[in-house]
Every structure is written in structure tokens, then in C-alpha cells.
Amino acid sequence: MKTHKQIKDWGLGLSGPLIIAGPCSAESPEQIEKICIEMKEENVIPSMFRAGIWKPRTRPGSFEGIGEEGLKWMEIVRHHLNIPITVEVGNAAHAEIALRNKVDVVWVGARTTVNPFAVQEIADALKGTDIPVMVKNPMNPDLDLWMGALERFHAVGLTKLAAIHRGFSDAYDKRFRNKPNWSMPMHLKRVWTGMEVINDPSHIVGKRDGILEISQKAMNFGLDGLMIETHHDPDNAWSDAKQQVTPKRLKEILAAIDFKKPLESEQPNERLNDLRRAVDHLDDQLLDILQERFAVIDQIGAHKREHHLSVFQSDRWKDVMESRTQKGVQKNLSEKFMKELLYSIHEESVKRQEKQLRESEAVKK
Ligand code: PEP
Ligand code: MN
Numbered sequence: 001m002k003t004h005k006q007i008k009d010w011g012l013g014l015s016g017p018l019i020i021a022g023p024c025s026a027e028s029p030e031q032i033e034k035i036c037i038e039m040k041e042e043n044v045i046p047s048m049f050r051a052g053i054w055k056p057r058t059r060p061g062s063f064e065g066i067g068e069e070g071l072k073w074m075e076i077v078r079h080h081l082n083i084p085i086t087v088e089v090g091n092a093a094h095a096e097i098a099l100r101n102k103v104d105v106v107w108v109g110a111r112t113t114v115n116p117f118a119v120q121e122i123a124d125a126l127k128g129t130d131i132p133v134m135v136k137n138p139m140n141p142d143l144d145l146w147m148g149a150l151e152r153f154h155a156v157g158l159t160k161l162a163a164i165h166r167g168f169s170d171a172y173d174k175r176f177r178n179k180p181n182w183s184m185p186m187h188l189k190r191v192w193t194g195m196e197v198i199n200d201p202s203h204i205v206g207k208r209d210g211i212l213e214i215s216q217k218a219m220n221f222g223l224d225g226l227m228i229e230t231h232h233d234p235d236n237a238w239s240d241a242k243q244q245v246t247p248k249r250l251k252e253i254l255a256a257i258d259f260k261k262p263l264e265s266e267q268p269n270e271r272l273n274d275l276r277r278a279v280d281h282l283d284d285q286l287l288d289i290l291q292e293r294f295a296v297i298d299q300i301g302a303h304k305r306e307h308h309l310s311v312f313q314s315d316r317w318k319d320v321m322e323s324r325t326q327k328g329v330q331k332n333l334s335e336k337f338m339k340e341l342l343y344s345i346h347e348e349s350v351k352r353q354e355k356q357l358r359e360s361e362a363v364k365k
Contacts, residue, residue, distance in 0.1 A: 017226065022046070024238075041082060047225070053240055056109055063241065074103070089357060143188060167203060176204055206242065206243050227311050229243055302356070317346065
């Protein structure tokens, strides 16, 4: 088992649930000061202040971050709020500059987590320090890649670690900027005992509305904190203008969330309800996947029709049965269950393709 230090043991006086707030990007000393003053006036002091200094932008030409100069402005945060500061690092040079400027915690962004070379480079640059590192999930839903990045930091002796769930890029589902996958952070917490996962509703939702709902969901799933982009004038922010909230709104969101810890809940029914909610969500995912699978099956049907291939192809079927059953057994599912499941899916696939064929022949006649 990998041992790491949980957030409360980072030596920064932090306790859960961790609330990280601050702008997507540091823009000017005035902007940083205004945000801090509004946080103070609204009495909504986060556990940690975030600010993007180097911004990984999808397309060139947008604001790519203020760079090292912005780190000097973090003194303003210390002066007004006296809370730890966290920034994103995307390469070894960023990591060195962050260390030189006494940043308290660094995080690795989703676009960096996908690249093991970049992650290793950052880990090597931070080696020998004990700076806490938070790792956002990669852009694609790959738990191994996410775990792998955490392992690279752990392997160089950095033990103050946490993960951040910011959702996954999805070309089809336009409800989210980055689609959440609640089973993945829950799985990470199971396989890496004690690993805390902060939720980032801002990058999941991509707009101001819905941040409360996703934050509440994250708490219901037992995640350990929230990272919410906060700006005094969100509409005029230099990056992610649509999703940032004012300190006033942040306060309302935090006041509305029920922060009970589901898995440590004292009432057994509460725990059962939370677990059932998790099952409901997983079933939704299962149905989405089945829907997607049958859509592909329909495309295969059309292709077979066009090329006068038979609907049932025994070699392919044998291969699917064997390989999936084997994979299922490795995942602790019984062979009998796997076979029944696959027969039932296959039967439905054949029926759909035969129905398609009958319909197209009826049209021809
Ligand atoms: C950010 O936190 O501003 C950011 C760029 O996030 P992500 O890496 O999740 O896209
Ligand atoms: Mn952002």
C-alpha cells in the first residue's frame, strides 16, 4: 500500500472539506486585491487561494497567463487573507519558479496529467522538497493515467498528495464542459487508500449555473473538497469568464451545500441512501453505454447490408464471447453471469440488425 500524507498533515493547518477558491487566471494586482477584499467583506475565506499563472489554452492567441510576475501578487493574498496559495504548473520551469516564489501547493492540470514525460519532468523538478501536489484527472477517463501521475510524484518522495476531479472531455455530451464520472474518483479512493479527491465543479459545468448542483453531488459521493473559480467581475475575466462566480455567490453556494460526509454518516439510512444514489448514477452510465453500443451496432448493420454480409458472423461472435468473458472473470464477475449477459446483448444486436434488413428490403419492394 502506498503511504501518503493527507491534507490535514500537509502542515498548512488545513482541514476538510477543503475549499479552494480564486480566479481562473491572475490578471493584475488590482484584480487579486479586489477578490481578496470581497472575500473578506462577504466573510467567505477559502481554505486555499488558487490562481492560474501559466494558462494552458486550447487555441493559441488567447490569454496564456501573466507568468512569474503574478506570483509576486500572491503577497496581496497573504496580506489580506493569510491562507495558503496554490498555482498550476505545466512543466519543470514552472515548478522551479513556483518553488522560488514560495507557493504553498502546486497542482498539475488535466492537459499535463495526460503526458507522462511532462509529469515526470515536474516531479524531478520538485524532488527533494516536500511541497504538496494536487493532480487533476487527465482529459480522458483513464484511471491508470491519473494514478500514474500521482505515482510519479510519490516515487520521487513527494508524499503530500491529493487528486482533483474536473471531469472528462466528451465530444457528444454537451450538457457539461467536461463530463463528470463519479465512479472514477470513488474507485481511485478505493484503490489508493486515503487518497482525497477534491471536486472542481467550475471546469465540469463550464458555466455559473449548475455549480451548486455538481458541488452537492460531489459531497454526496464522498469527495473531500471543492475548487471553485472565483472572480470579483466574472463577465470581464480574461479566461473562463462564463464559469467564474463572485465571492458573494461563492458564499451562497457554500451555505447551500449539505457537507455531511456520506460514508461516515451516523445514520445508517443516510449511508444507504448515499450508496443507492451512487448505484443510480452507475446505472445511468450503464444505460448510456448500452445506448451508445446499440447505435454502433446499427451502423455495423447498415454496413453489412450495403456489402451483402450476413448478420450473424460466427467467428466474430466466438471471439467476442471468449475475450469479454475472460475480461469479466478478471474483474471478479462470474463466467455464468458474463455468458448470460453477452448472449442477451448479442441476441438484441442480431434482432436489431435483422429488423433493419427487413425494413430496408420492404422499402426496396
Ligand atoms: C484551471 O484550473 O484553470 C484549469 C486550466 O483546469 P483544467 O486543467 O482542469 O482544465
Ligand atoms: Mn479555468
